């Protein structure tokens with residue numbers, strides 16, 4: 460016989476996909492009524508327009524059908540402001556569990572020294588060399604390898620990750636907690652989410668470091684991430700310095716084009732990383748050549764910049780990525796204009812690079 464207890468037990472494993480916690484644990488299941496094999500219930504969402512409603516409905520209905528329900532009458536409700544504030548406090552409480560007594564409390568264990576998350580800052584000397592493209596594609600490739608991955612698009616004035624991944628959704632804000640947006644199995648947080656008509660909505664003022672810290676302290680990343688990639692503004696500005704001081708354990712990947720001048724400028728970004736004690740994982744040479752239909756290569760932007768930079772910084776040349784646009788169409792599910800498909804030649808280069816990066820990071824851990 461169906462009982463309320465059995466219903467709650469059956470729903471214990473159904474999670475709110477954004478928060479990654481059980482609906483039962485978060486007290487989101489209400490008003491359970493049972494008549495024979497018909498179960499009626501209300502799922503109280505964090506916000507009424509929750510974009511993941513359909514997924515939650517599918518998961519609840521299939522869990523209850525597996526329990527023996529023939530009909531499930533599901534209604535959705537939304538939390539009150541007080542409930543949202545309580546949930547935000549609960550999530551934050553969960554994030555403070557490993558504070559060390561006597562030390563400045565870190566709101567988010569992701570920044571804690573013991574955190575299992577590997578930070579990789581992607582830098583470049585000049586703008587326009589493909590730093591954001593590399594960030595997005597490396598993140599997706601790591602996710603394709605089964606890793607849990609997040610991106611912080613900290614390129615404050617040139618944020619482009621939401622466009623590159625075709626994210627038009629805004630993050631859910633629960634009280635004071637922000638949930639990243641997930642696309643292609645990558646959790647994304649971008650300054651672009653909070654800027655309308657170039658007027659910052661949540662973060663005001665020129666306190667870039669504070670903004671970056673907010674991305675760690677106000678954002679609930681859900682399960683512990685394996686990799687958090689940071690798309691930094693080009694050059695050696697304040698944001699790069701903030702990252703160096705805030706995340707001393709962060710590693711770096713330096714992106715350059717093959718042109719000697721680009722590599723020369725990129726060397727400065729790399730040198731700064733070295734001076735501040737950051738380990739350089741390697742160099743990525745983007746736009747390395749153009750491959751003609753007959754298979755011949757044209758070195759449109761010169762040659763050798765990546766290898767030279769790797770030599771200067773005494774690190775590996777992780778990958779050389781040729782020129783080529785991803786072949787994606789807006790009609791495809793999960794359409795992301797700047798993400799190369801896994802089975803495309805450039806998609807394969809990114810996958811190989813992700814394997815190299817994972818291997819390097821995991822052998823060091």
Ligand SMILES: Nc1ncnc2c1ncn2[C@@H]1O[C@H](COP(=O)(O)OP(=O)(O)OP(=O)(O)O)[C@@H](O)[C@H]1O
Pocket residue numbers: 583585586587588589590591592593614617618619692693745746780781782783784797
């Ligand atoms: N391998 C490539 N082949 C062809 N186009 C590319 C390649 N890599 C990047 N691009 C294109 O070059 C442009 C610049 O790339 P991207 O925005 O990633 O550079 P960026 O270094 O992050 O620039 P900024 O720091 O100024 O934001 C984009 O239009 C991108 O689609």
